[in-house]
Amino acid sequence: MKKKIITFLILLITLVTIIICFKNNKDNNNLTRIKLAEVTHSVFYAPLYVAIENGYFENVGIDLEVILTPGADKVSAAVLSNTVDIGFAGTESAIYIYSGGEEDYLVTFAGLTKRDGQFIVSRNCDKEFKLTDLYNKEILVGRTGGMPSLNFINAMKNSKIDISKIDVNYSIDFASLSGTFIGGIGDYVNLFEPTATTVVKASNSCIVESIGKLSGEMPYTAFYTRKSYLANNKELLKDFTNAINKGLDFVKNNDSKTIAKIILPQFPDSSLNDIKINIDNYKKYDSWLENPYINESSFENLQDILLDNKLIEKRTPYSKLINNLYE
Numbered sequence: 001m002k003k004k005i006i007t008f009l010i011l012l013i014t015l016v017t018i019i020i021c022f023k024n025n026k027d028n029n030n031l032t033r034i035k036l037a038e039v040t041h042s043v044f045y046a047p048l049y050v051a052i053e054n055g056y057f058e059n060v061g062i063d064l065e066v067i068l069t070p071g072a073d074k075v076s077a078a079v080l081s082n083t084v085d086i087g088f089a090g091t092e093s094a095i096y097i098y099s100g101g102e103e104d105y106l107v108t109f110a111g112l113t114k115r116d117g118q119f120i121v122s123r124n125c126d127k128e129f130k131l132t133d134l135y136n137k138e139i140l141v142g143r144t145g146g147m148p149s150l151n152f153i154n155a156m157k158n159s160k161i162d163i164s165k166i167d168v169n170y171s172i173d174f175a176s177l178s179g180t181f182i183g184g185i186g187d188y189v190n191l192f193e194p195t196a197t198t199v200v201k202a203s204n205s206c207i208v209e210s211i212g213k214l215s216g217e218m219p220y221t222a223f224y225t226r227k228s229y230l231a232n233n234k235e236l237l238k239d240f241t242n243a244i245n246k247g248l249d250f251v252k253n254n255d256s257k258t259i260a261k262i263i264l265p266q267f268p269d270s271s272l273n274d275i276k277i278n279i280d281n282y283k284k285y286d287s288w289l290e291n292p293y294i295n296e297s298s299f300e301n302l303q304d305i306l307l308d309n310k311l312i313e314k315r316t317p318y319s320k321l322i323n324n325l326y327e
Contacts, residue, residue, distance in 0.1 A: 031063035032236060036223075037078045038066055039089035040174075041266070043193045043278035044117035045221065047288055048088070049263040051247030060239035070175065072147070079106060079226060085233075086240070088112075090147045091219040091299070092306060095316050108224040109325045110241040110292035112248070115212030116151040116220055117287055118190040121181070121199055122208045129208035131161050138167040139188035140181055142174045145311065147220070148211075152190055154305045155214035181205075193278035194270050210285040218302040219294045219322075230323060241325040244292050251288055256280045292326040 034057075038045070051057060057064045069075045072089040076097055079087040087093070087106065094106035120139070122129060134156075142148040149170060156163045172180045181189040182203045191199060196207055212220070223244070230237060251259055256279035260272050267275060282288070296318045306312045 031058065031061055033063045033065060034086060034236070034240065035065045035067060035084040036086045036088055037069035037075045037084040039072050039075050039221070040070060040192070041068055042117065042195075043263070043267070043275055044113060044282060044287065045088075046259055046263055046279060046282070047112055047244065047247035047251045049247075049266045050250045050259060051243045053262050053265060054247070054250065056243035056246045057240070060243050062236070062240060062243065076106060076224075079224065080104070082226075085229060086223050086225050086237075088223055089221065091222050091224065091294075091302060091321070092147060092311075094224050094321050095303065095306065095312060098316050098321055099312050104226050104228050106224045106321070107227050107230050107323050108219065108222045108294060108321055109230060109237055109323050110244055111219045111222040111289050111294040112244065112292070113221040113287055114217045114219070114289045114298065115285070115287055116148070116155075116215050116218075117192050117282065118148055118151065118211040119193070119196045119207045119281065120209040120211065121189050121191055121196055121205050123187055123203070123205050125204075125206035125208075131156070131159050131209070134161070134188065135165040136167070137187040138169055138185075139190065140169045140172050140177050140186040141190050142170070142172065142177060144170040145309070146174065148174065148190060150305050150309055150311075151211050151215040151220075153309070154216070155211050157308075158216065159214055193281055194267060194274060196281070197274050197277050198270075207281065210281075212287060213285045215305075216301050217298045218305075219298055220302075222294060223292075234325070238325045238327075241292050245326060248288055248291060251279075252290065256283060293324050294322050296322075 069078055072093040075087040075089040076093040078084045091108050094108055098105045141152045153163060177189055178191060178195050178199045181199060190211060200206055256276045259279050260275040264272055264275060299318050299322060303315050
């Protein structure tokens with residue numbers, strides 16, 4: 001009798017397992033896989049991670065694979081080579097591609113962040129910071145021509161600060177900024193979250209200013225794809241955009257601790273409290289779009305920076321590179 005019961009239980013477990021596997025396979029088969037290359041992994045992109053963790057993509061039939069692809073140039077190359085479907089980086093890379101004459105150029109269809117996400121971190125926390133405190137001091141800003149350094153230059157220009165009086169260090173690559181500063185080089189450094197808060201704790205320093213607040217609004221990090229992919233997958237990308245909009249809406253209408261709890265799995269090496277602080281900083285400086293729509297004035301602000309630094313020779317029409325799918 002006992003042997004029959006055991007046999008029955010084994011058969012029952014096997015049957016349940018088969019049913020679960022079948023259901024999972026069916027569910028997966030109903031989802032459309034989209035590969036997305038993200039330029040870096042930062043709390044700056046909290047609305048994207050909320051959309052992932054809350055299942056907003058699955059709800060619209062998308063199985064999203066996020067691939068870390070450091071460098072906007074590498075992100076755009078991955079999209080152009082059809083290695084990924086969507087690039088998530090600064091729209092400036094799409095401008096460069098179009099200016100270079102690429103026929104199947106990159107079209108931006110949705111935005112996420114509306115300003116630079118860097119903060120100036122200072123070793124001197126004993127007095128209230130003024131931008132003129134940068135005079136005759138060294139600040140690490142990343143490589144020449146990169147958007148972080150370009151936005152720093154633009155922030156100083158907008159604030160009527162004479163950048164020739166600042167020792168601007170362009171020799172440290174983006175990935176090495178925090179370690180170099182902790183190692184004792186530089187009086188100031190420009191960093192994104194969660195790195196900024198990590199460095200503050202590790203080097204007895206403090207966040208003193210937002211580059212994004214000073215540099216103004218622009219499509220700093222947005223979603224783009226090849227012109228041909230957009231033409232052939234417009235409804236799919238509309239669904240993607242709707243999921244992003246839900247992420248933006250959640251971040252706008254919830255407190256930092258609630259958001260931090262949602263995205264904590266995306267940052268296993270960070271504490272809940274640190275992520276909450278990161279989100280507080282980005283909320284304080286109004287870093288995220290209200291919705292994924294990219295307006296023309298923000299696009300032109302970006303082009304102003306590129307023209308000022310002689311990275312492009314002429315403007316690219318907004319209507320060519322921006323095709324808003326948010327309705």
